[in-house]
């Protein structure tokens with residue numbers, strides 16, 4: 001396994017947002033291009049904290065763990081909406097979904113909501129060479145079919161050519177035929193083009209780093225990996241790391257009694273895969289056969305380990321090119337299942353700007369549709385330890401004052417075919433959720449998609465879970481808390 005970047009790397013490891021690692025040198029606040037820090041932003045698709053650095057005992061992720069070991073790792077980082085396109089547009093613009101007005105896959109914020117600046121655009125405007133490799137913006141109309149070019153990037157973004165096979169019939173089933181399966185360990189020499197998208201992205205990113213080695217300008221390189229998003233299409237040798245007999249079942253796979261039906265995600269995307277279809281699993285609640293549950297977990301973990309080796313190659317290149325000591329590495333997922341302080345992905349923009357010594361965009365007014373450059377998140381600079389500075393500016397806030405906000409749309413009160421990903425016009429209900437260190441509190445309220453208006457007096461359902469006594473969120477206390485007791489329950 002390659003050894004990832006050592007030295008003064010920085011990184012912001014983030015899962016559902018999760019982490020930031022940084023060791024800042026004293027020269028980092030300078031503002032001349034000669035000693036400006038480069039940025040390597042690694043974005044992973046659907047990675048939850050199934051990593052050694054988050055205490056997972058089964059998953060092998062030595063490269064990411066090593067990155068985390070000299071980084072600031074966020075333990076409680078939350079995405080603003082757990083869907084690829086809305087989440088990415090939110091954290092890349094530093095605005096919440098209610099400001100980007102993107103809850104689905106069908107609009108481009110610059111024409112639909114406001115001409116908001118993006119993180120790479122801001123670095124580009126400050127003299128950086130900005131480059132995109134793989135899935136950074138969600139492809140399609142949400143980034144105007146160009147990954148927001150030319151605004152965000154100095155060159156046209158790179159997409160791996162083998163990406164087009166991700167959802168095609170390239171998985172060898174027990175019947176010897178090729179299928180479009182959920183579980184898809186492959187022999188890489190046998191697949192179309194003899195490679196996989198994330199391998200190609202790593203190769204391209206390494207080539208760009210080599211070019212940047214001699215560049216007079218600092219760089220901002222964003223690398224977006226596709227795995228471990230479904231389908232689990234990965235080199236089959238990674239499966240051997242996880243013998244089926246060693247795979248435990250999810251600790252809490254039952255649907256909790258007190259869960260309001262509007263909150264349930266019927267995982268329609270998974271049901272469309274050929275191997276899952278063959279199981280004839282009842283809609284919407286399942287269950288999935290226990291053997292298959294184990295296989296899903298095996299392939300998810302194998303995909304994470306495959307991803308981890310790609311991250312290892314990338315960080316080794318940064319080391320070999322002697323760029324590690326002048327590059328801030330930020331690592332994040334667009335979402336995953338949620339697992340120090342609470343932070344939100346929307347804070348990535350002001351934090352990266354602050355770490356690089358650029359002016360931190362001002363706080364957004366409300367509303368802020370007319371303002372191109374402002375931040376809805378926080379500058380998390382104070383979380384980073386300045387190892388080389390005598391004075392330690394780490395000033396933890398009062399954790400009880402911290403809140404992370406998320407939201408999720410639904411087309412109906414009961415699970416149906418489009419519950420996971422309703423189009424804007426079909427959104428009837430919006431779930432607004434706050435997470436504090438003590439509890440998660442969610443209200444599902446009426447939503448008008450023409451006006452983008454939530455009606456908080458039209459409450460469809462509510463959820464309240466206490467973090468310490470109910471970590472898996474099995475006991476919904478919302479109804480117990482009605483009639484005036486809620487305030488008392490939530491008092492710290």
Ligand SMILES: *[C@@H]1O[C@H](CO)[C@@H](O)[C@H](O)[C@H]1NC(C)=O
Pocket residue numbers: 115151372
């Ligand atoms: C949106 O912002 C970009 C980048 O600053 C700028 O080039 C463009 O003219 C703006 N578009 C509008 C309609 O204001």
Ligand SMILES: *[C@@H]1O[C@H](CO)[C@@H](O)[C@H](O)[C@H]1NC(C)=O
Pocket residue numbers: 110111144
């Ligand atoms: C989106 O792309 C189209 C086609 O390339 C282009 O004409 C249009 O100006 C782009 N939109 C913005 C806001 O740049």
Ligand SMILES: *[C@@H]1O[C@H](CO)[C@@H](O)[C@H](O)[C@H]1NC(C)=O
Pocket residue numbers: 240241242243246
């Ligand atoms: C599987 O579990 C056994 C028993 O705990 C252990 O000895 C073995 O190392 C495990 N295999 C792997 C690949 O983790």
Ligand SMILES: *[C@@H]1O[C@H](CO)[C@@H](O)[C@H](O)[C@H]1NC(C)=O
Pocket residue numbers: 280282
């Ligand atoms: C699928 O399951 C339903 C009900 O659970 C049953 O009625 C149906 O016959 C099954 N179909 C197949 C092909 O097994």
Ligand SMILES: *[C@@H]1O[C@H](CO)[C@@H](O)[C@H](O)[C@H]1NC(C)=O
Pocket residue numbers: 322325326
């Ligand atoms: C980074 O390390 C390289 C090689 O060790 C060295 O030449 C260079 O001066 C260092 N840069 C900084 C900013 O410390």
Ligand SMILES: *[C@@H]1O[C@H](CO)[C@@H](O)[C@H](O)[C@H]1NC(C)=O
Pocket residue numbers: 031126357358359
């Ligand atoms: C650094 O320089 C750029 C371009 O001259 C300027 O826009 C930016 O505000 C400066 N940043 C700081 C922190 O002074």
